[in-house]
Amino acid sequence: MSISIGVLASERIAVALVEQHKVSGAIHTFPATEAADLAGGLHSLPCDSIAPQIVDLIKAACGDRGIRVEQITAVGVGFPGIIGDGVVLESPNLQQVKGLKLRDAMRTALRLNIPVLILNDADAMAAGIAAIHGQLEKVIRVWTLGNGIGFGRYPHGDGVWEGGHSVVTLDSKEQYCGCGGQGHLEGIMGHRAMRMRFLDMEPEEVFAAARAGDARCISFYKLWHRALAAATATSIHLDGPGRFFISGPNARFIEIGLMGQYLHEMVKMSPLQGSVLEVVSTSTETAIVGAAVNAELAAVTH
């Protein structure tokens, strides 16, 4: 039976064994406890320590199950940023990792010739949702709404696909995106960007005020939904219609009917209509499963 390793490196590093599209055994994390997050997780690690730290967690996960690391089929690592051929080309919220050859570093730290796939964390999330919903035969796309805006696609393909940085407005005053670009989706929808826009209110308060009838907040609420509809419409015009999942901490603010209405206004050509939007709850486990599933597929096809 095939056992792989899934890794999600975000604020914390989380590692687990994955068997038959399910996490098997405990999830091992660095830092070990959530309270330690505040002291800095991945942010606090020097670049050279990231792969050895991940490998320590892999060994601990294997140890739990009494298996040797050599028995692992493949290792998949979901990592935030633009990943090209095993290298972290850019990670806007983790400047120290720019240029990190993570796949090579993983192989060196493992001291074994196991297939290692490094992929964007949002693509790992998309594969995890596809696996958990039994949709590995279909194309799915996933928006992850958090501090940044992740865009994941399954099947995982070549290319950049930084959908969170889609330009959704030509207003030159729109420049709250973490990457510094003007008019970006993340500059409107990202949690950090919302805090910069509403210096006097937390995002939760903005959405509550919109529901209570505050004109400024209603106007932003509409912009927030239109921005995601616009980026989704662009994806449909480039890649065709299909199923879009919306996940992440701020997916709770999505009014799916309003999104559907805006999307309908933006996509008019009949062969491109019929996309389905769905809010889905995900967890670290989802991305771990997805990273492992993609790594197994890559190991088979190469």
Ligand SMILES: [Zn+2]
């Ligand atoms: Zn941007």
